[in-house]
Amino acid sequence: MNAVREPEPGVELRISAEMRRLFQAYRAGVQEPVADPEPEPEPEICAAPPPAEPVPMPDFDWQTLSLRRDGARPLHCRAVPLIELACETPEGDRHEFSVLLTDRDEIGIVCRFLPEGLSARPVHTAALCRSADALQSALDSHDPAMGFGLCDAQPGPMQAAKAAQAAFDALVASAAMTWRPNPSTPRIFA
């Protein structure tokens, strides 16, 4: 069997104006998915208490964000960053880790692996969470090593994949050790 001609390295996208228009219309009418949706309320068996006073949202510098994910539509939210950390390895690969608070009381998590050159693919993970378990699950799902793929089964990519995972783990550990909540920040998952 003849070998298939290899395409140009990188990503090629050819998108028509009609496709963009269809996607914009689709995005405008679709509910955003949430990693851990709020549970259905229990059926009431007694008179409901009077509605609580609405808690005014703090006067944060809310930003409208688009959170890219692999394999799925980007998530959209209005959020304020709680944590933003990044590091670059000696090879030039960049790791980013962000934790956000959205105006719907969700915690957003954004993890990115942006390799230098074409040695690997970027890895994008994002989730909007309403529980600590969902947050942990989203964090566990980010695997920079998956960006390296099966490149001719050589030891180099394997070692680089392990190094990428170790670098991200160190970044998250650094975030956990150094971040201190601002007293004005609402308690998370109280």
Added chain:
Amino acid sequence: MMMQTATPFERGGDRADIRSTELVGDVSDFTLQRRGLRPLTFSGSELCMAMSFIPGNPFWYELNVYRTNMGKFVASVDLYYRDGNGLERKHAWECDSFADVMDSLEQYDAGNDVSVSMLPDDPSLSLGDLAAHAFAMRARVEEARRQFGFLVGELLHDLDGA
């Protein structure tokens, strides 16, 4: 209405190796080959094409979306092997709406594209051989899912930022 969006790290996702161009999809007749099924034939226009390739990778994906003259949509996924030893996988399916196209691309399980390269009941295989085959197959399944997920994410990210 166009939503103005930003990202937590503005640098994220800007890569020089991404070639994004506008497609002028003229109305034409298409016949899409499918494995195990009759070819899917329709008249319509191509809405988009996405493909990614990393040198050294043994295979790569290409996906296309079409709009038919009957008002429906068609999505197709092609898997190509670099050395030509693996058969090309070609899938195409029709969707009633654009939302169905998006859902089907998000839910597509590329792990099903990985072919079984050994017979587990082969008596000549040792336990170690079986374990090695299983490990390799699992790696190929994960790589197929990863590659396809990356490609879908790249396409949707580009559309989202338009």
